[in-house]
Amino acid sequence: MSVGVLGTGHYVPTKVLTNKELEEIVETNDEWIRTRTGIEERRIASDDMDTADMAYFAAVDALKEANIEPEEIGLILVATVTPNKPFPSVACMLQDRLGAKNAAAMDVSAACSGFMYGMITAKQFIETDAYKYVLVIGAEKLSKITDWTDRNTCVLFGDGAGAAVLGKVAEGKGILSFELGANGAGGEHLYQNAGSYLVQNGREVFKFAVRQMPDSVVNVVEKAGLAKEDVDFLVPHQANMRIMNIARERLGIAEDKMAQSIKKYGNTSAASIPIALSEEVKNGKINDNDIVVLVGFGGGLTWGAVALRWGR
Ligand code: UT7
Numbered sequence: 184m185s186v187g188v189l190g191t192g193h194y195v196p197t198k199v200l201t202n203k204e205l206e207e208i209v210e211t212n213d214e215w216i217r218t219r220t221g222i223e224e225r226r227i228a229s230d231d232m233d234t235a236d237m238a239y240f241a242a243v244d245a246l247k248e249a250n251i252e253p254e255e256i257g258l259i260l261v262a263t264v265t266p267n268k269p270f271p272s273v274a275c276m277l278q279d280r281l282g283a284k285n286a287a288a289m290d291v292s293a294a295c296s297g298f299m300y301g302m303i304t305a306k307q308f309i310e311t312d313a314y315k316y317v318l319v320i321g322a323e324k325l326s327k328i329t330d331w332t333d334r335n336t337c338v339l340f341g342d343g344a345g346a347a348v349l350g351k352v353a354e355g356k357g358i359l360s361f362e363l364g365a366n367g368a369g370g371e372h373l374y375q376n377a378g379s380y381l382v383q384n385g386r387e388v389f390k391f392a393v394r395q396m397p398d399s400v401v402n403v404v405e406k407a408g409l410a411k412e413d414v415d416f417l418v419p420h421q422a423n424m425r426i427m428n429i430a431r432e433r434l435g436i437a438e439d440k441m442a443q444s445i446k447k448y449g450n451t452s453a454a455s456i457p458i459a460l461s462e463e464v465k466n467g468k469i470n471d472n473d474i475v476v477l478v479g480f481g482g483g484l485t486w487g488a489v490a491l492r493w494g495r
Contacts, residue, residue, distance in 0.1 A: 184351040184352065184353070184354060185351070185352060185353075185354060185355070185356060185357040185358065185359075186305070186306045186309045186310055186349060186350070186351060186352065186357050186358050187349065187350070187351075187352030187356050187357025187358060187491060187492075187493075187494070187495065188347045188348070188349060188352075188357070188460075188491070188493075189248075189249035189250075189251065189316070189347075189348045189349065189350045189352070189495060190245045190246065190247070190248030190249025190250070190251070190347065190348045191244075191245050191248060191345070191346065191347045191348075191457065191460050191461035191464050192240075192241045192242065192243065192244025192245030192246070192247070192248060192345070192346045192347075192461050193241050193244060193343065193344065193345040193346065193454075193457060193458040193461035193462060194237050194240035194241040194244065194343065194344050194345075195226040195237075195341075195342070195343040195344075195448060195458065196226045196227060196228040196229065196232060196237070196342050196343065197226070198226060198227045198228070198229060199224050199225075199226060199227075200224060200225050200226070200227050200341075201213075201223070201224045202216045202217065202222070202223060202224065202338070205337070205338055208331060208337070209331070209332065209333070209334040209337060209338070210334055211334045211338055216338050219423075219425070220338070220339060220423050220424060220425075220445070220449075221423065221424025221425070221427075221443070221445050221446060222338065222339065222424075222445055222446065222449045222450075223446045223447065224446075224447060224448075224449075225340065225341030225342075225447075225448055225449030226341050226342055226343055226447075226448055227326045227341065227342055228324050228326060228342040232324075233267045233324055234263055234265050234266055234267055234273050234322045234323060234324045234344070235266075235267050235273045235276040235277055235280070235322070237322050237323075237324065237342065237343060237344035237454075238261055238263075238273055238276075238277050238320045238322035238344045238346070239277055239280050239281065240344065241320060241322065241344035241345050241346040241454075241457070241458075241461075242277060242281060242318060242320055242346045243281075244346065244461070245318070245346035245347055245348050245461070246281075246318070246348060248348075248464075249316075249348035249350075251316055251348055251350075253281040253282045253283040253284075253286075254282070254283065254284060254285055255285070255315065255316050256281075256283045256285065256286040256314075256316050256317070256318050256348075257285065257286060257287065257308070257313070257314025257315055257316055257317060258286055258287045258288070258305065258308055258314045258317045258318070259274045259277055259278050259281075259283060259286045259287070259288040259289075259317075259318045259320070260274060260288075260289065260290075260291050260301040260304060260305060260317065260318070260319045260320070261273040261274040261277060261288075261289075261290045261291065261301075261320045261321075261322060262290070262291040262292075262293065262297025262298045262300065262301045262319070262320065262321045262322075262453035263290055263291075263292075263297065263321070263322050263323055263452075263453055264292065264294050264297070264323065264325075264328075264375065264452055264453065264482070265322075265323045265324045265325055265327060265328055265452075266290060272288060272289055272290040273290055273320075273322060274288035274289050274290050274320075275288045275289075277320070283318070286318070287314075291304065293365075293453075293481075293483060293485045293487070294373070294452060294453065294481040294482030294483055294485055295420050295422065295450075295452045295453060295455065295479055295480060295481025295482060295485075296363075296420070296453075296479040296480055296481050296483065296485035296486055296487045297321055297452070297453035297479075297481075298319065298320075298321035298345070298453050298454075298456045298457050298477075298479060299361075299363065299456070299477065299478075299479045299486075299487025299488065299489060300363060300485070300487055301319040301320070301321070302319055302347070302349065302358070302361075302477075302489055303358075303361050303363055303487065303489070305317035305319050305349045306349065306358055306361075309349060309350060309351060315350060315351075316348055316349070316350045317348070317349045317350070318346065318347075318348055318349075319346065319347050319348075319349060319457075320344060320345070320346040320347075320457070321344065321345050321346075321451075321452070321453035321454040321455070321456065321457045321458075322343075322344035322345075322453065322454055323342060323343065323344070323451050323452045323453055323454045324342045325340040325341065325342060325381070325450075325451065325452055326340070326341070326342050328375055328379075328380055328381045329380065329381060330380035330381070333380070335383065335385060336380075336381060336382070336383050336385075338449075339383075339422075339449055339450050340381070340449055340450050340451070340452070341448045341449035341450065341451050342451065342454075343448055343451045343454045343455075343458050344454050344457075344458070345454050345455075345456065345457025345458035345459070345460065345461050346457055346461070347457055347460065347461075352494065352495045353494070353495065355492060356472075356491075356492045356493070356494045356495065357491055357492065358489055358490075358491050359403075359406075359407035359408075359409070359474075359490045359491055359492060360403045360404075360406035360407040360489070360490045361403060361406075361487070361488065361489045361490070362399050362402050362403050362406070362486075362487065362488045363485075363486070363487045364395075364399075364485065364486045364487070365483050365484065365485045365486075366483070366484045367483065367484075369387070369391060369483070369484035370482070370483060370484065371384075372384040372387040372388050372391070372484065373388055373481065373482040373483075373484070374482060388481075388484075389423065389426065391480070391484055392422065392423070392426045392480050393425075393426055393429050395480050395486045396419060396420075396426055396427075396429070396430040396478055396480055396486075397429055397430045397433035399478050399480070399486055399487070399488035400417070400419075400430050400433060400434060400476055400478050400488060401433060401434075402488065403476060403478075403488040403489060403490040404434070404476065404490055406490070407474075407490040409474060409490065411433075411434050411435055411436075412435070413474050414434050414436055414440075414474050414475075414476055414490075415440065415469075415473035415474050415475065416440050416441070416442075416463065416468060416469050416473055416474075416475045416476075417430065417431055417434060417436060417440060417441045417442070417475075417476050417478070418441075418442045418456055418459050418460050418463065418475065418476070418477045418478070419431075419441065419442070419456075419477075419478050419479070420450075420455050420456055420478065420479035420480055420481065421442070421443075421444055421445035421448065421449075421450055421451070421455040421456075421458075421459060422445070422450045422455070422480075422481070423445075423450075424443070424445055424446075427441060427443070427445070430478065434476075440468075442459035442460070442462070442463050442468075443459075444458060444459045444462055452481065455479075456477050456478075456479050460475075460477065469493055470493065471493060471494040472492060472493060472494055473492070473493040473494075474490065474491070474492055474493075475490070475491050475492075475493050476488065476489070476490050476491075477489045477491075
């Protein structure tokens with residue numbers, strides 16, 4: 184047996200913020216945002232909805248798809264940089280709301296790579312038979328740490344949550360290979376001081392991303408003993424369409440074989456990969472036996488990638 188995804192789910196707030204509406208808030212324009220980032224609109228959570236609420240809705244969706252009861256979960260991992268509070272963790276809030284009374288719970292802090300770190304942490308506990316099912320979530324309310332007067336950052340981010348239930352799957356399916364990495368020396372390029380707003384040196388993060396993302400994709404494909412041509416679907420962190428396209432071109436895969444939810448949701452940090460994954464499963468773009476590559480990068484600096492054969 185190996186470890187794989189038993190079910191996926193996601194939730195995004197209903198309020199849409201378009202590029203046109205942003206033109207009223209900061210000196211920007213729809214053309215700049217579309218051509219430089221690929222973003223057309225993003226979702227913004229209401230004042231009475233915080234990260235744990237979005238995480239809850241995504242979790243319920245994933246548990247339903249996996250056909251697993253909350254009491255069966257052994258561990259809840261929530262990747263987020265926007266927890267409701269410094270502590271208790273979002274994972275503990277979720278454990279209570281789900282009624283997952285047999286689950287341990289903690290948050291994972293690896294910024295936009297958080298869902299990759301969560302998945303690989305889950306894999307270890309399942310492989311060692313410590314836990315049968317692990318619920319992994321990426322959830323963010325980035326709008327609350329966004330400086331709405333800074334056009335360099337406020338046009339980029341959005342709110343949402345994605346979830347996956349991991350457990351054992353048939354031999355040959357599930358996670359085939361992974362890569363996790365960090366370079367703390369680059370931490371100054373993307374950070375948030377306590378109680379303040381997110382700060383990003385876009386150009387520096389861009390330079391890091393265009394090198395790291397394609398490299399990680401190629402590394403996990405090779406580690407899995409596969410060829411680039413074997414990849415059926417790519418789910419990259421949704422930070423910038425230009426960065427995503429560079430990774431896609433390195434694999435030589437067609438545009439319709441890559442998740443592009445950035446257009447509708449912007450960059451949702453740790454939530455972007457699981458939201459995109461869940462949507463593409465629901466859209467029927469990811470099917471049994473497909474080779475799927477997930478790849479993320481972000482603050483830390485951190486990165487992570489996973490190659491899997493889809494199915495249970
Ligand atoms: O999930 C975390 C990972 N984060 C990322 O992956 C982000 C990586 N970086 C990026 O995606 C890009 O660097 C950005 C989209 C953030 C910026 O794009 P860029 O092509 O690197 O633009 P830039 O920062 O070099 O700025 C070019 C120009 C500047 O004007 P000047 O100095 O050339 O006159 C900016 O002031 O664009 C200006 N600018 C804007 N103009 C209109 C910056 N933001 C905006 C804006 N609207 N929103």
